[in-house]
């Protein structure tokens with residue numbers, strides 16, 4: 001640690017000493033699946049209690065209204081939990097954004113609900129790695145930085161949303177707004193068990209295409225019917241042909257239809273795209289619109305396209321490369337070897353990058369088997385990653 005100055009050394013030591021493990025055990029025992037609004041409210045209270053010990057103004061932000069297209073093809077409101085926003089020294093010249101999510105992928109009736117010590121260094125439990133461990137790391141790092149004389153030099157927002165695992169539909173605008181004007185962002189998704197971070201990320205887009213035809217008797221007057229399933233099937237085939245080097249297409253589900261003797265008047269097609277480049281988004285969006293219009297005309301049906309490319313791809317541009325270098329070098333000074341590699345997974349880091357702010361989005365704990373009943377966190381990564389975050393923040397705010 002001789003490459004650290006006194007302020008850095010003290011802050012890193014104080015972050016590493018913060019009692020994070022009991023917090024993770026407590027938080028992971030609270031079910032906060034994205035659809036469990038009561039659990040999210042409890043989780044938000046717990047987080048407000050702890051993050052409220054930092055200076056600044058803490059608010060619970062109402063979710064943006066979100067609609068989901070049901071099996072009947074009609075939109076219905078989809079409720080979300082509130083998002084925690086802490087704003088500290090908003091008038092400081094250098095400001096950062098820290099983000100995390102309080103929701104998990106485990107619904108309230110999922111069998112995986114308890115936190116278990118798997119061995120000396122592994123804690124199993126829902127959300128321990130993704131990302132209640134990361135939230136504890138963030139809390140300890142910010143607490144340590146606040147106790148250091150460097151804190152006055154910077155301002156920041158902490159945004160902990162409640163809908164990251166389902167695509168951040170009710171918090172996307174808040175993420176973009178919070179990213180605005182920040183010099184850098186850190187997000188607390190888990191690193192791989194060996195400490196490798198996520199570098200470039202692909203993007204994602206989810207669409208629901210509602211095809212409405214006209215029903216008729218399959219035997220008596222089929223010529224008067226307009227078969228929505230056939231039209232949806234053609235759309236499906238044509239969309240699947242939009243796959244290219246820079247985008248994949250997955251038609252995932254078709255709902256609709258009915259008895260054999262009725263020409264079906266409704267089909268609802270769900271499709272996911274994974275763009276690897278911004279150009280793929282524009283091209284595919286335009287092609288999808290053209291396909292919808294053409295099939296609607298050819299089949300005399302109505303076709304509505306709902307959805308968006310909710311997470312654009314996150315390339316490593318110059319700003320992101322510089323931020324990765326800051327993290328790598330802070331790691332090296334702490335005796336950690338920090339590497340990163342591209343992933344097909346998406347997270348709020350995609351949205352932050354799309355807002356033009358450099359982000360490293362896997363500053364959380366080391367852990368594995370996330371989104372499964374085997375999810376675990378490596379306990380020794382709590383102090384390690386808290387120290388890494390602390391030093392990274394100090395280096396960013398210390399930079400001219």
Ligand SMILES: [Zn+2]
Nearest residue numbers: 101130131189
């Ligand atoms: Zn996550």
